Every structure is written in structure tokens, then in C-alpha cells.
Amino acid sequence: MGHPCAVIGVGQTKHDVKRIDVSIAGLVREAAQRALDDAGLGWREIDAVVVGKAPDMFEGVVMPELYLADALGAVGKPMLRVHTAGSVGGSTAIVAASLVQAGVHERVLTVAFEKQSESNAMWALTVHVPFQQAIVAGAGGYFSPLIRAYIRRSGAPEDTGIRVALKDRKNALKNPYSHLVFPDISFEQIANSPMLWDPIRYLETCPSSDGACAMVLASAGAARRAPHRPAWVRATAMKSEPTMFAGRDQVNPQAGRDCAAELYKKAGITHPRREIDVAEIYVPFSWFEPMWMENLGFAPEGEGWKMTYEGATALDGDLPVNASGGVLSSNPIGASGMLRFAESALQVRGMAGEHQVEGARLALGHAYGGGSQFFSMWIVGAEQA
Amino acid sequence: MREVAIVSFAQAKAKRRELDANEVEILMPVVQEAVARSGIPKREIGFTVSGSCDYVAGQPFAFVSALDAVGAWPPISESHVEMDGAFALYEAWVKLQTGEIDSALIYSFGKTSMGDPAAVLNLQLDPYTVSPLGIDAVSLAALQARLLLDSGRYTEKDMAEVVARSRRSAKSNPNAQLRGDVDPAGLLAEPYYASPLRKHDCCPVSDGAAALVIAGAELARKVTNRPAWIRGIDHRIESHDLGLRDLTRSPSTTLAAERAGARSGRFDLAELHAPFSHQELILCEALGLADDVKINPSGGALAANALMVAGLTRIGEAARRILDGEAKRALAHATSGPCLQQNLVCVLEGN
Amino acid sequence: MSELVTSIKTPIRLEYSYTAGRASTRFLRGMSEGRILGQRCPSCRKVYVPPRGSCPRCGVATQEEVEVSGKGTVTTFCIVRIPSENLSVKPPYAAAHIKLDGADIPFFALIQECPFDQVRMGMRVEAVWAPREEWTTSFGNIRYFRPLAEPDAPFDSFKEHL
Numbered sequence: 046m047g048h049p050c051a052v053i054g055v056g057q058t059k060h061d062v063k064r065i066d067v068s069i070a071g072l073v074r075e076a077a078q079r080a081l082d083d084a085g086l087g088w089r090e091i092d093a094v095v096v097g098k099a100p101d102m103f104e105g106v107v108m109p110e111l112y113l114a115d116a117l118g119a120v121g122k123p124m125l126r127v128h129t130a131g132s133v134g135g136s137t138a139i140v141a142a143s144l145v146q147a148g149v150h151e152r153v154l155t156v157a158f159e160k161q162s163e164s165n166a167m168w169a170l171t172v173h174v175p176f177q178q179a180i181v182a183g184a185g186g187y188f189s190p191l192i193r194a195y196i197r198r199s200g201a202p203e204d205t206g207i208r209v210a211l212k213d214r215k216n217a218l219k220n221p222y223s224h225l226v227f228p229d230i231s232f233e234q235i236a237n238s239p240m241l242w243d244p245i246r247y248l249e250t251c252p253s254s255d256g257a258c259a260m261v262l263a264s265a266g267a268a269r270r271a272p273h274r275p276a277w278v279r280a281t282a283m284k285s286e287p288t289m290f291a292g293r294d295q296v297n298p299q300a301g302r303d304c305a306a307e308l309y310k311k312a313g314i315t316h317p318r319r320e321i322d323v324a325e326i327y328v329p330f331s332w333f334e335p336m337w338m339e340n341l342g343f344a345p346e347g348e349g350w351k352m353t354y355e356g357a358t359a360l361d362g363d364l365p366v367n368a369s370g371g372v373l374s375s376n377p378i379g380a381s382g383m384l385r386f387a388e389s390a391l392q393v394r395g396m397a398g399e400h401q402v403e404g405a406r407l408a409l410g411h412a413y414g415g416g417s418q419f420f421s422m423w424i425v426g427a428e429q430a
Numbered sequence: 431m432r433e434v435a436i437v438s439f440a441q442a443k444a445k446r447r448e449l450d451a452n453e454v455e456i457l458m459p460v461v462q463e464a465v466a467r468s469g470i471p472k473r474e475i476g477f478t479v480s481g482s483c484d485y486v487a488g489q490p491f492a493f494v495s496a497l498d499a500v501g502a503w504p505p506i507s508e509s510h511v512e513m514d515g516a517f518a519l520y521e522a523w524v525k526l527q528t529g530e531i532d533s534a535l536i537y538s539f540g541k542t543s544m545g546d547p548a549a550v551l552n553l554q555l556d557p558y559t560v561s562p563l564g565i566d567a568v569s570l571a572a573l574q575a576r577l578l579l580d581s582g583r584y585t586e587k588d589m590a591e592v593v594a595r596s597r598r599s600a601k602s603n604p605n606a607q608l609r610g611d612v613d614p615a616g617l618l619a620e621p622y623y624a625s626p627l628r629k630h631d632c633c634p635v636s637d638g639a640a641a642l643v644i645a646g647a648e649l650a651r652k653v654t655n656r657p658a659w660i661r662g663i664d665h666r667i668e669s670h671d672l673g674l675r676d677l678t679r680s681p682s683t684t685l686a687a688e689r690a691g692a693r694s695g696r697f698d699l700a701e702l703h704a705p706f707s708h709q710e711l712i713l714c715e716a717l718g719l720a721d722d723v724k725i726n727p728s729g730g731a732l733a734a735n736a737l738m739v740a741g742l743t744r745i746g747e748a749a750r751r752i753l754d755g756e757a758k759r760a761l762a763h764a765t766s767g768p769c770l771q772q773n774l775v776c777v778l779e780g781n
Numbered sequence: 782m783s784e785l786v787t788s789i790k791t792p793i794r795l796e797y798s799y800t801a802g803r804a805s806t807r808f809l810r811g812m813s814e815g816r817i818l819g820q821r822c823p824s825c826r827k828v829y830v831p832p833r834g835s836c837p838r839c840g841v842a843t844q845e846e847v848e849v850s851g852k853g854t855v856t857t858f859c860i861v862r863i864p865s866e867n868l869s870v871k872p873p874y875a876a877a878h879i880k881l882d883g884a885d886i887p888f889f890a891l892i893q894e895c896p897f898d899q900v901r902m903g904m905r906v907e908a909v910w911a912p913r914e915e916w917t918t919s920f921g922n923i924r925y926f927r928p929l930a931e932p933d934a935p936f937d938s939f940k941e942h943l
Contacts, residue, residue, distance in 0.1 A: 047528035065787045068558060100490035101512065105793055106561075107485045107553035108512060111767040114667045121685065124667045124772065125521065128484075128512035130491055136509055140521055147527030148431070163557075174489045176801040176809060178831070178888065178920045182861045182876050187889075189859035190878055197857075197902060198940075243860035243897075285508035287498055287837035291827035291885035292941055300505035415494050419508075452802025455834050458842060472840070488797035498833060501840015545797045553793065562791045 046311070047146035049429055051268035051275035052390040053261050054084025060224035060256030060375035063162040069104060070116035073158050076257035076380075077117055080154065084261040085272040088118035091261070092150035097127040097137025097157040098379030099414075102169035104160050117156060131327065131414025132283075133157065134258065134382025135421030138410075139281045141262050142423070146278075151264045157383035158257035166253050166378070182242060185250060185330060187416065189242035192332040195296045196244070199335070201350035203244065206331035207235045208353050210249040210373060213328070216360060217370025219399035224254040224375040249331035249373070256377030258384045265429070276390035276425040279407075280311035288416045295417050301340040304420040308409075309342070312424040317409075318343045321424070323365045323392045323402040325385040326411040329372045334358060338366075341411065360400065368392070368400040382412025386423055393427045433647035434526045435657030436778065438467035439746035439753070441640040444607040444734030447543040448637040453487065457499040457539045457639045465535060468643035469653035472501070475643065476531030478508045479522050481515035481538035485550050486737045496539060507531070514538065515640060515742030516703075516764030516774050522644060523663055532649050537641035540738040547635060547737055554768060556670060567768065568632055572624040574677040574769045575708040579626055581678045583715075586626060589707040590614035593630045593732055596707075600729025603747075607634050607734040630732075633705040638736030640743045658749035658760075658778045662690035665774035667767070677769050680716035686775040687717050687761075698757040699724040701744035703764045705731045712770065713763060723761075727751070741765065745776055752780040804834030807846065809918035815910060817923075819884050821845040827885035831920065849883035851908030851923070854934040856880050856887045856942045860897050875900045879926055880942050887942055894927035903933035 056079025058064070064072055073096075081088065094117050096110045106112060110126035113119070129136040134157040141155035161169075171180045195201070214230040217223040227234070230248075238248040268275040284304035287293070305317070314320045326341070328334045338349035343364060352358050358366035367373075369388040372381050389410035391397040397405075406427040413420050440463035442456050465472050478500060482493045493510045502508060511518050515538025522534035551567035578584055591614050600609035612630075623629040650657040666682035666689075668675055687693055700723050704710035710732075714725065726732075728747040731740045741764025748760035759779045766772040801809060804820060808831045811818035819828045820843040822836035828847050829836065836843050858877035875897055878887035892900055893909070906926040916922045 046530045100484050101553075102484060102490045104557070105553065105791075106557045107550060108483065108766070110513075111554050111667075111771055112556050112670050114670050114771070119667055120669050121666060121682070123665050125517060126512055127509065127521075128493070129508075129510050130494060140509065140524075143521075143524050143528050143530075147524045149524060149527060169490050172489055175799040176805050178890075180889075182859070182889075183863075185863075186859060186861050186876055190857040190876070193859060193902070194857040197936075239862065240860075241863050243862070245859075283507050283509060284505040285497065285502050286505040287502050288494060289886060290503065290836070290838035291825065291829070293886075298505075303505045415491065418494075449800055450803060452800050452805070452834070455802050455804070455842075458835055458840070462840075485795075488795070488799065498835050498837040499840065501836070501838060503838040503840075541800070544799065545795055549795060557791065558789065562789070 048148045049265040050142045050145040050278040051263055052425065053263045053268050053271035053275045054080040055260050055387045055391055056080030056083060057222050057258040057384060057387065058256050059222050060254040060377055062224065062252065062254060064160065064255040069109065069160045070113055072160050072255060073113060073156050073257045074116050076259040077154060077156050080259035080261050083273065086152065086261060091118060091152050091154045093123040093144055093153050094119040095125045095127065095137055095141040095153060095155045097133045097383065098159055099130060099133055100169055102164060103166050103378065104163045129414055129419050131378060132382050132412040132419040132421045133414065134380050134384060135386055135410065135412030136283055138260060138383055138386045139283060139421055139423065142278050142281055145262050145264050151267050153262045154259065155262060156257060156259040157380040159377035159379035160255045161253055161378060162255050185242040185245055188330055189245050191295050192244060195332060195336050198296065199347040199350060201335060205335055205350045205353055206244065206249050207232060209331040209334040210235050212359055213367050213371045213373040216368050216400055217374035220370045223370050225252050245330050251329040251372045251376040254375050254377045256375055256380050258380045258387050260387055273396065274394045276393045277429045279424040279426045280308050281423045282308040282311065283421045285419045288418055296336060297340050297346060298417050300418060301413065301420045304422055305341045308422045308424060318364060320407060321364065321409050322405040322407050323368060324409040325367055325369060325388040327372055327382060327385055327413050328367060329376065334366060365402045368397065368402055382421060385412055386410035390425050393425050432527050433659060434523055434644055435650040435659045436749040437643050437645050437650050437654050437657055438464050439642040439750050440464040440467060441605050441743055441746060442638050443605045444636040444638040444736055446607060446635060448541060453496055453539050453541060454499045457496055457537065460639045461499050461537055461641045464641035464643050470533050470643060470645065475533050475535050476507065477522055477525050477534040478506055479518040479534065479536055480510050481513050481518035481738050481742065482540065483512055483738050485553060486540050486542060488544050514738050514764050514766055516745055519742060519745060520663060520665060520774065523660060526644065526646055533643060533645040535641065535643050538739045538742050539639040540736040541637045542635045542737045543637050568624045570768050571706040572627045575626050578678045578708050578712065584711045586618060587614060588711055589631055590617040592707040592710045593617055596726055596729050596732040599727050600733035603728050603733065606729040607636050609729060609733060627706065631707040633731045633735035636734045636736040638734065638739045640739050640746055642746050642749065656753055656755055656780055658752035658780065660776060661779045662692065662777040664689035665772065667772040670771065672769065678712060680712050680770050680773060683713055683716040683773040683775060686773050690775045690777050692761050692775050692777045693718065695759065696720060697723045697759050697761045699727055699748065699751065700761040701726055701728060701748040703731055703741045703744045705735055707732060709770055748778050752778055802834055804832040808832050812920060812922045813916050813918045815916065817849050817851060817881065819847045819849055821847050828883060829886055830881055830884040847883065849881045852929060853879045853881035853906055854939050855902060855904040855906055856939045857902055858900050873897065879906060880939060891925040893925040903936060903939065905929040905931040905934060
């Protein structure tokens with residue numbers, strides 16, 4: 046809706062457990078500079094900056110957009126900072142896109158990042174707030190009971206998660222920015238890795254990464270002057286639901302289903318499985334792939350695992366999922382959502398390098414956060430409409 | 431740009447320390463009142479966006495539990511900025527400009543009393559080279575005040591007069607925290623708190639919440655006779671490096687005002703988010719406000735300052751006076767960051 | 782002697798005073814008396830344990846107090862095998878979603894006195910309280926849940942809570 050908006054530049058950092066070679070400012074600049082170079086633009090040509098990241102406790106810096114104003118060339122410009130938990134990377138991209146779609150700005154730089162090695166992410170995620178019940182387990186401990194519920198509901202084979210992890214980790218070998226790189230990864234290696242929160246094993250889990258992702262979003266006029274093919278934003282959607290309420294389905298959340306439905310309607314997509322060529326979705330624990338296949342309407346309820354089993358989601362399948370290696374391979378929490386959006390854009394621009402999906406013309410970027418309650422998604426295409 | 435108006439505003443009474451209610455309990459009646467007053471059924475509101483800060487709330491993802499105050503079911507289109515609610519309003523205004531939605535609910539909350547705000551705000555500073563020096567937000571503001579006084583453009587008496595006027599205006603604001611008749615001479619006799627700032631030159635610590643609803647022209651006209659039209663809204667940020675800035679001036683406020691169309695036409699009133707008295711002087715100068723403009727009829731941030739709420743409250747207080755027919759054209763301002771690093775300006779007008 | 786400085790440690794200490802809020806206060810006082818109190822939403826009629834003062838689904842205040850028993854059903858669970866920074870329990874241990882009888886929403890709690898391979902969805906459990914003299918205004922008065930000698934709840938009876 047509104048004015049057309051395109052992605053004309055994408056940049057990301059080499060994601061790693063600890064980027065001690067850069068400060069927080071250095072980290073975001075690395076991604077931002079790459080996005081600007083890709084877009085053929087200088088810092089001065091950007092009209093506004095939208096930053097996104099997860100809780101400030103991951104770095105111990107309150108409202109870091111203030112500290113980063115200079116590093117991101119935002120002095121004298123409007124600057125916003127979005128925080129919607131894990132989906133933030135996606136929401137940030139959507140807020141940036143709306144600035145262009147609203148006709149407010151021509152060129153917007155958007156950056157999402159996390160330098161979680163600077164603080165302690167595990168601590169930040171399990172801070173005990175008085176009067177509230179003590180947390181009984183970390184993030185994996187929160188989601189694994191839901192995964193168990195999915196397995197029970199769907200009757201999925203127990204090794205489905207291992208197959209997802211194998212696929213994503215093999216894909217990561219083709220992504221030079223990946224944090225986790227296992228050149229000899231195998232089914233057995235994953236199956237034999239330590240069980241963390243039954244049924245999630247170590248190698249089926251996302252890492253904790255430092256990293257940043259940036260994009261330049263532009264108006265049609267600015268996109269015409271861009272050196273490389275743009276990815277047109279065809280639709281965006283965001284939906285949230287409460288964390289906990291009686292009767293809530295956390296395995297196949299309504300907010301996710303509604304978000305996808307609204308997204309497809311806006312994009313004029315009636316058969317998502319057929320029409321979408323490639324998807325980058327937020328899978329922090331292997332089993333989320335089959336769960337999200339159903340939530341996104343790519344597979345009927347209870348059958349998402351079949352897509353993994355049939356190889357439909359493999360790089361050479363009919364709907365490759367996470368060709369980049371996904372969140373399982375790199376997880377700077379605040380950036381992970383934007384990485385999904387950015388990778389989807391790279392695909393339809395034909396710029397995904399070794400993990401390019403042949404002939405990708407329409408792609409989905411997806412992010413979620415909180416207790417599977419915040420969803421942000423977009424569809425990008427090689428054509429404007 | 432599409433015509434968009436504020437159609438309702440509600441706020442919690444600012445309190446030094448809310449011991450009874452948690453954030454959701456403070457926020458819920460405020461959100462309900464804003465929605466009820468808007469005349470738009472909650473289910474039909476197209477977008478919800480909030481502003482809050484985890485470090486103020488002392489827990490990560492503070493905005494997630496706050497969502498309970500809204501009743502996000504069936505699922506809603508919702509977003510959040512880790513900033514003052516004024517910037518959440520900006521995000522909502524932009525979304526209306528895209529044509530995707532026709533109305534939005536904006537809210538923010540801040541229980542500032544939970545922690546030590548001056549210490550919390552130290553963490554806004556460059557984490558490698560400035561924050562470790564241990565300077566707190568009040569001392570930083572004091573440095574700015576010292577520079578302003580040394581410039582010769584204003585005196586301590588000017589600051590005291592800002593305080594006296596704010597407290598007096600707050601007498602007619604049932605939601606303000608500090609109110610009363612104080613004599614500037616008496617204020618000047620008080621000891622310094624962080625020289626040259628005296629205690630009263632600093633905003634109080636407040637717990638509070640605010641919410642407002644905006645709507646596109648067609649819907650706004652349907653639900654109210656006197657919408658507060660947002661004629662312009664813009665925000666700009668300055669360098670984080672305090673040494674690079676002239677702390678006695680606010681060029682980002684001037685720039686945002688220019689872009690928002692606030693440099694021409696007259697205003698009945700201006701609600702300025704100045705957590706320290708000397709900052710009001712800087713802002714008035716940056717905005718080039720005429721002498722007959724009523725500044726902070728609500729009492730401003732010196733009368734009540736819930737972190738993350740005070741900026742949205744300035745906009746709401748200005749809007750309310752237009753909604754009530756008291757005023758025709760108002761300017762509202764919000765700030766973020768050390769020593770007025772980032773500033774938002776909004777021009778509101780009645781029919 | 783020109784080694785690059787690559788990091789500095791800047792310890793941060795901030796103190797916060799938390800307010801329980803009205804609903805939690807009622808719940809925690811109940812805890813100190815060995816009672817489990819919930820609240821019923823006036824709109825959807827569902828009972829929330831612990832109570833939150835509002836129904837997240839309906840967005841209205843909840844006030845009607847409902848006492849529930851310490852017996853419940855495991856709706857789903859996981860076996861945690863890695864230590865969590867803020868936890869005193871040593872892994873491996875079972876953490877489960879438990880829906881108490883009379884409540885309409887499960888909460889997370891530990892399961893003990895049960896071999897891991899016997900923890901299952903539908904298992905009936907009961908709260909194990911700390912000794913009475915140790916009770917404070919805290920959820921921690923319930924140390925954990927242990928199996929009840931009752932037949933499992935049928936899947937259909939709790940599947941909507943998954």
C-alpha cells in the first residue's frame with residue numbers, strides 16, 4: 046500500500062560468538078557500509094535511520110540508537126529504534142519500509158543488530174523478577190514442551206528435527222557470513238549431540254551470536270538509479286497476541302496464521318506453496334520449521350513435517366527454506382529477523398551467491414518473537430507488482 | 431500528506447511512587463479511557479504501538495506484559511519502540527500515511543520510581559568511553575546549565591521563573607505531581623543540588639502512563655467535532671558526542687520545527703518536554719516562540735516526568751486543549767537522550 | 782608494548798524496587814496461607830492462576846477470586862539437561878506445563894519424585910509444599926509437583942491447553 050518501496054542494498058557482518066575486533070558501533074557500521082556500497086550510496090544520501098534490536102540488557106547499553114547516531118550517519122536526521130522481542134529485525138524493516146511507503150522519505154537505512162557477547166544473554170533472558178514465578182528453564186526450556194505437543198498432535202517422526210538441522214547446517218556452508226560452520230556435518234553427528242531440553246539436541250539449537258544486518262530501502266525513483274536489481278516490497282504484515290491466555294494455541298499461534306493470511310491477501314497470493322519460490326523463516330530450534338510450514342499455510346495442519354521429509358524445503362526442493370542456513374547457523378537475536386528479510390531480498394535480486402535459489406522471483410521473509418506471539422513478515426519480488 | 435488527527439487522550443495521575451498497582455494495572459484504565467473517548471470500537475482500531483524502556487522497568491521485554499492491558503485478542507497489528515511514547519506516535523502516524531490503516535492506539539508507561547533514573551540514564555552514554563566515567567543524568571544536565579549560564583544569555587533567575595510558572599500552571603492539572611505557588615526569590619535561596627541546578631530545577635521522579643488515539647480525516651470527523659489535526663510532525667537527532675555539540679542550543683529542535691511547519695504561524699500554547707528548567711530556555715530559543723505563547727500550561731515535565739511517558743504527555747496535553755476547544759493551534763515537543771540529543775516537534779491545530 | 786585494547790569490563794549495578802501489583806499481592810498472601818488463588822474474567826469466565834489483575838485476552842480487569850486445589854494435569858513438558866544461570870535445581874530435571882483443576886491456564890513448574898521416562902502428557906500431579914514454617918509470600922512455597930496415583934487425563938480433556 047502507499048508508494049512503492051524497494052530494497053536496493055543489503056549488508057551483513059560475519060556473525061560470530063564474539064566479535065572482539067569491533068565495538069558495537071563498528072559492528073553496525075560494518076553491515077551498514079556494506080548495504081550502502083551495495084546500493085551505490087554515500088552516508089549523506091540517506092534520509093532517515095531505523096535501528097532495531099532486542100532487549101538492551103544484551104549489551105548493557107540503554108537506548109543504543111543515541112550512542113550510534115554518529116556511527117550510522119544519523120546526525121541531523123530522524124532516527125527510530127524498534128524493539129518487538131525476537132521479531133524485531135522484521136518489524137524494524139517494516140517500520141523502515143513504511144517511511145518510504147508513506148512518502149515521508151526516499152532512502153532509509155535500517156540496521157538490526159545484537160552484540161550479545163558484551164553482556165550475558167542467558168542472564169538477560171532469565172532475569173528473575175520478584176513476585177513472579179522463578180523461571181524453570183531458558184528459552185529452549187520454554188519451547189521444547191511446545192515442540193513435544195506438536196509431535197504429539199502431528200504424529201511427526203522423532204527425527205524430523207535432525208533433518209531440519211542437517212539441511213540448515215549444510216546450507217550454512219554456502220553462506221560466508223555464517224557463525225556456525227560444520228564442514229563435515231552429518232545426520233549422526235546431530236543425532237549424537239547432547240540432548241539439551243528433550244527433544245532438542247545441541248546441534249538442533251541456534252547459537253548466541255554477535256552480528257548485524259542492514260538494508261537500504263528506497264522509493265521507486267531512487268530504486269531506478271540503483272546499480273543492482275532491487276527487491277520490491279510487495280506486502281508487509283505484523284500481528285501480536287498475548288503471551289498467555291486460557292485456550293491459547295502456542296504450537297500453531299493464531300497471530301502467525303492471521304499475519305500470514307493478511308500478508309498473502311495484500312500480496313495477491315492465493316496458493317502460497319505454489320507461488321512463493323523461497324522462504325527465509327525464523328527457526329531457532331529445528332522443529333520450528335515443520336511448525337511454521339503449517340502456521341504459514343504451506344502445509345495443512347499436522348503435515349508440515351512431511352515437507353521436511355520429502356525434501357521440499359531443501360535447497361533443491363520446491364520451496365527451499367532457509368537457504369542461508371537460518372537462525373540455526375547465526376543468531377544475533379536483534380538481527381536475526383532482519384537477516385531473514387534481507388536474505389529473502391537477496392534471493393529475488395539474484396544476489397544470494399552460492400545459496401541462490403535458481404529463478405527465485407517471489408520470496409517470504411518471516412520473524413517471530415516472545416512466546417511465539419509477535420510475528421512480522423514480508424513478501425518481496427523481483428517485479429514491482 | 432494524509433490528514434490525521436488525535437481524537438482522544440488519557441493519562442494516569444503522576445505519582446512519586448505507585449506502590450499498589452503494577453504496570454498493567456496502571457495502564458489498563460488509561461488505555462480503556464483513551465479508546466472509549468475516541469468513539470472508535472477497540473476491535474476496529476487498526477494498529478497499536480507503545481513506547482517503554484526495559485531498563486526503567488527493571489526487566490527485559492517489559493512491553494510484553496504491558497500488552498495484557500490492551501487485550502490483544504483476536505490478534506492485533508502491534509509494534510513497540512524502546513523510546514518515549516511520542517516516537518511511538520510518530521510510527522503510528524507514518525503507518526496512517528501509508529494508507530494501510532485508518533486509526534491507531536498509542537500508549538506508553540514508565541514506573542520511574544522503581545530504579546534510580548539518573549543512574550539508569552548513565553547507561554545511555556557511550557559504553558566504552560563515557561558511561562564508565564560514572565556521570566549521572568542530573569550532573570550531565572548541570573554541566574549543560576553551567577554552559578548556558580556562562581554564555582550570558584540567561585540567568586539563574588530565568589530558570590527559577592520557569593519553575594515558578596510551571597508549578598503555578600500545574601495547580602490546574604489534576605494529573606500533575608508538583609504544584610503550588612512558589613516565589614522565584616525563594617527558589618533562588620534554596621541550596622544547590624548539582625550546581626548550578628537546584629532540586630526544583632530538576633524534574634521529579636514520576637510513575638505514570640498515557641494513551642491516545644489517532645485517526646484519518648474521514649474517521650476523525652465522524653467521531654469528534656473538534657479533532658486535533660497533526661499538521662506536521664518531525665524529529666531529528668544530534669551527535670552523541672557531548673563535546674561536539676553546543677549544549678546551549680538545540681539545532682535538532684530547530685530543524686524538526688522547520689520540517690514540521692512550526693516556524694510560521696502563531697501558537698496559542700507550546701507543551702515542551704524539558705526535564706530541567708534551563709532546557710526550557712534552550713528549547714524556546716530554538717523554536718523561536720513568540721512572547722505571547724503560553725508555555726507548558728500543564729506544568730510540563732517539571733511538574734511530572736514519568737520516563738518514556740512525558741513526551742507523549744506533552745502531545746496529549748496540547749491535543750486535549752484543542753479537543754476541548756480551549757485552543758486553536760499548539761506546538762508539542764518531546765526529547766530523548768542526554769542534554770536534548772534528540773527532539774521531536776509536532777504542530778496541532780483545531781478546525 | 783603496543784597491544785591493542787580489545788575490551789574493557791564495566792560492571793554495572795542497578796537496584797530496583799518491584800511492586801507486586803494488586804492481583805499478585807492477593808495471590809502471594811494466599812500462598813503464605815497455603816492457598817492457591819486465581820481470578821475469573823468477568824467476560825470470558827476463564828480462571829487465571831496465578832492471577833494477573835486482568836484478562837490478557839479480553840483486556841478487562843479481573844476481580845472475582847477463585848481458590849483452586851493443588852491437583853492438576855501435565856499438559857506438556859520437557860526434560861532439561863543443561864543448567865540455567867538463575868536456577869538452583871541441578872539438571873537433568875523435568876519442567877512441565879501444569880493446569881491445576883479449576884484453572885483454565887497452565888503454568889510452568891518442576892516435576893520431581895518421578896523418573897524422567899515416566900513423565901508424560903496427561904499425567905496427574907499434586908503440589909508439594911515446603912514445610913509450613915517456611916512459608917512466605919512467594920510462589921516458591923510450592924517446591925514442585927509429584928505424580929498422583931490417578932489415571933492419566935485423556936488427551937481430549939487438555940488438548941485445547943496445548
